[in-house]
Amino acid sequence: xxxxxxxxxxxxxxxxxxxxxxxxxxxxxxxxxxxxxxxxxxxxxxxxxxxxxxxxxxxxxxxxxxxxxxxxxxxxxxxxxxxxxxxxxxxxxxxxxxxxxxxxxxxxxxxxxxxxxxxxxxxxxxxxxxxxxxxxxxxxxxxxxxxxxxxxxxxxxxxxxxxxxxxxxxxxxxxxxxxxxxxxxxxxxxxxxxxxxxxxxxxxxxxxxxxxxxxxxxxxxxxxxxxxxxxxxxxxxxxxxxxxxxxxxxxxxxxxxxxxxxxxxxxxxxxxxxxxxxxxxxxxxxxxxxxxxxxxxxxxxxxxxxxxxxxxxxxxxxxxxxxxxxxxxxxxxx
Numbered sequence: 001x002x003x004x005x006x007x008x009x010x011x012x013x014x015x016x017x018x019x020x021x022x023x024x025x026x027x028x029x030x031x032x033x034x035x036x037x038x039x040x041x042x043x044x045x046x047x048x049x050x051x052x053x054x055x056x057x058x059x060x061x062x063x064x065x066x067x068x069x070x071x072x073x074x075x076x077x078x079x080x081x082x083x084x085x086x087x088x089x090x091x092x093x094x095x096x097x098x099x100x101x102x103x104x105x106x107x108x109x110x111x112x113x114x115x116x117x118x119x120x121x122x123x124x125x126x127x128x129x130x131x132x133x134x135x136x137x138x139x140x141x142x143x144x145x146x147x148x149x150x151x152x153x154x155x156x157x158x159x160x161x162x163x164x165x166x167x168x169x170x171x172x173x174x175x176x177x178x179x180x181x182x183x184x185x186x187x188x189x190x191x192x193x194x195x196x197x198x199x200x201x202x203x204x205x206x207x208x209x210x211x212x213x214x215x216x217x218x219x220x221x222x223x224x225x226x227x228x229x230x231x232x233x234x235x236x237x238x239x240x241x242x243x244x245x246x247x248x249x250x251x252x253x254x255x256x257x258x259x260x261x262x263x264x265x266x267x268x269x270x271x272x273x274x275x276x277x278x279x280x281x282x283x284x285x286x287x288x289x290x291x292x293x294x295x296x297x298x299x300x301x302x303x304x305x306x307x308x309x310x311x312x313x314x315x316x317x318x319x320x321x322x323x324x325x326x327x328x329x330x331x332x333x334x
Contacts, residue, residue, distance in 0.1 A: 030060050031236050035223075036068035036083035039174070040266065042193050042278040043116040044221065046288055047087060048263040050247035058246075059239035070174070071145060078105065084229060085240065087111060089146040090219040090294070091306055093321050098313045106230060107322045108237060109223035109244045109292035114212035115150035116220065116287060117141070118196045120181075120189050124206025130158040133166050139177060139186030140170045146220060147211075149309040151190050154214040156308060181205075193278035194270060201274065213285050218302040219294045220287075230323065241326040242333060244292050252290045256280040292327035294318065 033056075037044060047065075050056055056063045068074040068083065071092050078086040079096070086092075086105075093105040121128065133155070140162070141147035148170060155162045162168050172180050181189040182204060191199070196207050223244065230237055251259055256279040260272060267275055282288060299318040306312040 030057065030062035031239070032062045032064065033085060033236060033240060034064045034066070034083045035085050035087060036066055036074050036077045038067075038071055038074045038086070038088040038221075039069060040067050041116070042263070042267065042275060043112055043282060043287065044087060045259055045263050045279060045282070046111055046244065046247040046251050048266045049250055049259065050243045052262050052265060053247065053250060055243040055246040055250075056240070059243045061236070061239055061243065075105070078224070078226065079103075084233075085223055085225045087221060087223055090222045090224070090302060091146050091149070091311070093222075093224050094306065094312070094316055097316055097321050103226050103228045104321050105224050106227050107219065107222045107224045107294055108230070108324075108326050109241050110219050110221075110289045110294045110298075110327075111223060111244070111248075111292075112221040112287050113217050113289040113298060114220060114285060114287045115147065115215050115218070116192050116282065117147050117151065117190045117211045118193070118207045118281070119209040119211065120191055120196055120199060120205040121208045122187050122189075122205045124208060128208040130155075130160060130209070133160055133188055135166060136187040137167045137169065137185070138162070139172070139181055139189040140168055141177065141190055142172075142174055143170050144309075144311055145174070146305075147190060147192075149305050149311065150211050150215040150218075150220075153305045153308055154211050157214065193281055194267075194274045197274045197277040197281070198271075210281075210285055212282075212287055215305065216301050217286075217298045218305065219298050222294065223292075238326050238329060241292055241330045245327070245330040248288065248290055248292065251283075251288050256283055259283075291331055293324050293331070294322045294327075 051063060068077045071088055074086050074088045075092045075096060077083045090107050093107055096105045140151055152162045178191060178195045199205050200207060256276050259279045260275040296318050303312060303315050
């Protein structure tokens with residue numbers, strides 16, 4: 001009888017200690033985090049790597065990804081609480097700040113550090129010169145968005161007034177730009193990958209320049225969230241940033257082919273060769289940030305781009321709506 005009582009007590013102690021371990025993360029429920037990405041894009045490869053390679057899970061996070069098409073919709077979803085974290089252009093956080101929000105949107109994890117668009121010429125024969133655009137029809141991006149601002153910033157650098165020296169079309173929705181070009185609109189077009197590689201393969205044009213290279217380093221796409229979310233969930237934000245950094249290091253260390261294989265589940269209808277080509281272009285021009293830190297030089301370049309586009313009311317100091325503490329701790333923990 002005494003032996004039975006001892007085993008009963010031991011079993012109870014094991015169950016209690018097991019529950020305690022589970023509560024500490026040894027096997028307990030993961031913390032749910034909802035991400036809203038502004039679009040589904042190969043440009044965001046580190047995010048998909050973090051999901052597919054289990055880096056978020058390693059940090060005890062259960063991440064739910066949804067595509068909240070468009071910067072305005074993405075920011076609305078974040079501000080309303082429909083999502084916890086947004087992957088979107090950092091200019092959107094500045095727009096919110098300029099409106100005087102009491103709960104500012106904070107940039108905490110940079111994903112891409114250049115513009116992601118390329119200049120495609122319908123007639124790609126002969127040597128390219130930026131002056132070739134003068135007097136031509138240029139199918140650009142939506143006004144107020146980073147692709148359009150980076151595009152115009154580059155044109156101005158090359159001595160081209162986008163509103164006087166060429167016929168600029170920028171009233172077509174982002175989702176319809178490629179189809180408009182395919183139907184014959186524009187002699188030049190500003191495109192993201194993989195559409196640029198697809199059109200090259202189809203013989204519809206040739207990539208002649210990169211707006212990412214020409215406009216310089218800037219915090220183009222960043223993970224951001226509300227200050228109130230950080231105040232209540234700082235440990236979760238840290239774990240999220242840790243996972244992002246692991247993914248960024250993995251992308252930096254691996255080949256375009258390996259990266260393409262990792263992210264293919266998010267591009268099931270895409271040709272693998274096109275995905276490889278797209279990743280290769282972005283890797284070669286350094287578009288994928290190798291750590292989550294938004295540095296001051298990049299931030300100031302962003303402000304220059306926005307200022308020239310007439311979209312900036314006043315220059316916003318980076319420490320106002322950028323929090324690099326999570327990125328710095330992630331790098332130290334690696």
